[in-house]
Amino acid sequence: MGNRAIEWLWQRLGSHRWRYWALQLSGWGGYTLLTFVGSFFWVKNHWLHTGYIAAATASGIALSELMRRGFRKLWDKGPLERLFGSFGVVIAAALVWAAFKWGGSVWLYGIKNDEHPMVLAIYWFSYSFLIFLTWGALYYGIKYYEASLTQQERTLRAESMAHQAQLKMLRYQLNPHFLFNTLNAISTLILDQDGRTANTMVTRLSQFLRHSLDNDPMLKVTLAKEVEALMLYLDIEKVRFADRLQVDIDLQGDSPQALVPGLLLQPLVENAVKYGISQREMGGKITIGARTFAGELLLEVSDNGPGVAEAELAQLGSGRGVGIRNTCDRLRSLYGVEQKVRFRNQPAGGLAVHIRIPFEKE
Structure with a gap:
């Protein structure tokens, strides 16, 4: 009482x-x-x-x-x-x-x-x-x-x-180049009378768009689920590039359980496909790595393309590329000074994006 x-x-x-x-x-x-x-x-x-x-x-x-x-x-x-x-x-x-x-x-x-x-x-x-x-x-x-x-x-x-x-707004914004290239590839497949492959691309595109629009942009997902969503996008690109596109994913330790903003990796991978893989006649490889260290999640997305001129590296997070700029803006809005995004050219060629955010689990 x-x-x-x-x-x-x-x-x-x-x-x-x-x-x-x-x-x-x-x-x-x-x-x-x-x-x-x-x-x-x-x-x-x-x-x-x-x-x-x-x-x-x-x-x-x-x-x-x-x-x-x-x-x-x-x-x-x-x-x-x-x-x-x-x-x-x-x-x-x-x-x-x-x-x-x-x-x-x-x-x-x-x-x-x-x-x-x-x-x-x-x-x-x-x-x-x-x-x-x-x-x-x-x-x-x-x-x-x-x-x-x-x-x-x-x-x-x-x-x-x-x-x-x-x-x-940042979460829902899709790169029109990706949609244009995908629809153009579907149109080419239809003209070539490859209906089965075209249908496969339409189905995968529908799954990717449904996933990107249905999920709450304010909620975080585990890195494992984020990679699953990323594979929906990569399945579409693999139809376009066939054997020219290789993907290597390496999630170490507790990193698969780490919480990250939804569709964090897709703009970075899309940028790697557009400026890295598509620029090479023989295609290339995209590597996605993650590990935890000192209470932080360390993410890396890299490709073996031509890389970026050193003068343009400092402008990647604020100028060139809507996807990368929006990703940096989202991370700043969510984590403030507790996040860090760094771009660098790899010695063997290609661009690497390093992301550092606080390590959070469900």
């Missing part, structure tokens, strides 16, 4: 209305306690004085509730109008409460001969004004704090939505 009561109270306090009344009653309860303790030793009739304090507290709660309603109407006004309007509300509430408390004090205890009425009026008004000014300051302070939290939450939500939209 105790846990249920605490859970119920926590859920209730999650609403603005319940939070307000919890703070309202706690604050006025503290005021009542301090007033009672402070006057306990000089008051003769404690029961009568307790009733007076209770009435003063109840009237204070009622007046502060009216103040809150006035503040809510002033909330959407301009800064100066809100400031002076709020002071007017506080002064009006303080005047009413001072008159109530002064009248109650005079009715209960009378007026001493040495107490001037003007001095008493100033005292009771100053006392009441200070109480309600403090209440108003706390109200606006909490109000501004909640507004800043709401604005911060909206900003974070907007940034998150923009971040997700960017990732989805």
Whole structure:
């Protein structure tokens, strides 16, 4: 029962209305306690004085509730109008409460001969004004704090939505060269009356597109599943290049269980096919390797093509090639400074892409 009561109270306090009344009653309860303790030793009739304090507290709660309603109407006004309007509300509430408390004090205890009425009026008004000014300051302070939290939450939500939209855009963007080359190859097969091979390419293209579009771009997959998806693409390219395309995959240790962004490797392999394998009359070989080291996943995609001019290596991640640029952008969006992409020409020829990301498992 105790846990249920605490859970119920926590859920209730999650609403603005319940939070307000919890703070309202706690604050006025503290005021009542301090007033009672402070006057306990000089008051003769404690029961009568307790009733007076209770009435003063109840009237204070009622007046502060009216103040809150006035503040809510002033909330959407301009800064100066809100400031002076709020002071007017506080002064009006303080005047009413001072008159109530002064009248109650005079009715209960009378007026001493040495107490001037003007001095008493100033005292009771100053006392009441200070109480309600403090209440108003706390109200606006909490109000501004909640507004800043709401604005911060909206900003974070907007940034998150923009971040997700960017990732989805990068994830869904397909290289038109790949589609053009595949469809052109299918057209050639149809003209050559090789319907079976053309049908095989259409089926594999459909499987690849379905996989790329059906999977959530915000979710990560294991490297093993990523390689399976990559093989759908490579099966299409193998029909185009036949024996000219060789693929070597080497996943060491725990790397197959590592989580990676979906379709991370496809743009890199596609780039290797386009600029490496297709440039060689005898075809070539694409190597995909992965291993884990010091809490990181190390990926490498390389080919034995002609490579890239040294002056162009630094521009690969930001300029040339939509697929590679999008891959680098996705990695930066997902991992920030915890990722690294490096391009280098291999001594024996060809381009190698090295990727370093945090090692994560399901």
